[in-house]
Amino acid sequence: MINVASELAQHVAEGLRRTPKTLSSMYFYDDIGSQLFQQIMKLPEYYPTRAEFSIFREHGAALAAALSPQAGGAFALVELGAGDGAKTKLLLRELLRAGTAFTYAPVDISEGAMTGLVESLRQELPALHVAPLVSDYATALTELRTRPGSKAVLFLGSNIGNFHPTDRLDFLRKLAFPLAPADRLLIGFDLQKDPRRIRAAYDDAQGITAAFNLNLLTRLNRELGADFDLAKWQHYTDYNPLNGAVRSYLVSTHAQQVRIEALDETFEFAAWEVIHTENSYKFTLRQIEELAAEAGLRVVESFTDAAGDFADVVLAT
Numbered sequence: 350m351i352n353v354a355s356e357l358a359q360h361v362a363e364g365l366r367r368t369p370k371t372l373s374s375m376y377f378y379d380d381i382g383s384q385l386f387q388q389i390m391k392l393p394e395y396y397p398t399r400a401e402f403s404i405f406r407e408h409g410a411a412l413a414a415a416l417s418p419q420a421g422g423a424f425a426l427v428e429l430g431a432g433d434g435a436k437t438k439l440l441l442r443e444l445l446r447a448g449t450a451f452t453y454a455p456v457d458i459s460e461g462a463m464t465g466l467v468e469s470l471r472q473e474l475p476a477l478h479v480a481p482l483v484s485d486y487a488t489a490l491t492e493l494r495t496r497p498g499s500k501a502v503l504f505l506g507s508n509i510g511n512f513h514p515t516d517r518l519d520f521l522r523k524l525a526f527p528l529a530p531a532d533r534l535l536i537g538f539d540l541q542k543d544p545r546r547i548r549a550a551y552d553d554a555q556g557i558t559a560a561f562n563l564n565l566l567t568r569l570n571r572e573l574g575a576d577f578d579l580a581k582w583q584h585y586t587d588y589n590p591l592n593g594a595v596r597s598y599l600v601s602t603h604a605q606q607v608r609i610e611a612l613d614e615t616f617e618f619a620a621w622e623v624i625h626t627e628n629s630y631k632f633t634l635r636q637i638e639e640l641a642a643e644a645g646l647r648v649v650e651s652f653t654d655a656a657g658d659f660a661d662v663v664l665a666t
């Protein structure tokens with residue numbers, strides 16, 4: 350029996366009754382979506398992961414020093430949206446090497462991704478103390494408020510780019526709220542660059558990003574008893590250099606009806622009507638400083654890769 354009151358069902362009902370229709374990219378990350386995202390990060394067109402990796406490789410020791418607590422006592426490195434933790438492992442190694450006593454608290458919405466991460470950490474860094482949490486960001490923010498001791502919070506991979514601007518500011522304010530003056534926040538921002546490179550990163554030649562976007566419909570078929578015919582949907586993406594937004598859509602290639610059993614509702618789609626599924630904003634260093642100030646934060650230090658594609662920014666209240 351399908352749970353009609355589920356959060357996903359509620360979200361889909363609201364999103365598909367709206368004009369234009371919209372679904373949140375937060376729901377991309379079921380176990381298949383998380384695996385597809387792992388493949389995206391290795392694609393030749395998808396530069397952000399490699400760029401951020403090179404920052405962690407080049408500046409690992411400086412990043413560890415910038416995030417380490419000034420005084421002793423309990424210290425946690427909390428990572429929101431940890432995924433496979435590949436970049437973070439470089440930082441974890443630096444902290445362990447420096448003799449810092451800390452707990453690594455990865456948070457991820459995907460149970461499969463978390464199980465893989467915890468297992469790999471147990472094998473690669475057996476001395477590390479790990480306290481994983483499978484949850485969404487909202488639950489993680491609540492947990493942060495009650496966590497004792499000093500902390501550094503990581504929000505890498507340009508996940509910040511997936512927020513709508515008003516939600517982004519709200520999220521940053523909520524992140525800043527539980528931070529003591531000595532606590533630190535490290536956020537990865539994808540920077541504005543050649544628009545063609547940005548667009549290609551979201552429309553790769555192998556079609557993995559298309560599969561990632563379309564997997565959302567497969568998820569609705571499976572979890573909500575929907576009957577989306579995937580042969581009648583296409584992935585489409587564009588980049589607007591005026592506001593730095595990549596927007597991704599699912600395009601209905603035919604006039605069609607889709608029944609969603611869990612909602613006991615049928616939705617009409619016109620030919621070429623779209624469902625907006627994702628925003629991926631790109632930033633300038635100046636915008637990052639302005640955004641930080643609006644959220645009650647200040648930039649302590651910025652690290653960029655040699656090509657200037659990506660920035661990891663250390664923030665404090």
Ligand code: AVI
Nearest residue numbers: 389506507508511551558629
């Ligand atoms: C997770 N997030 C930062 C990715 C991005 O670049 O916006 C998700 C993604 N969507 C399509 N490709 C990658």
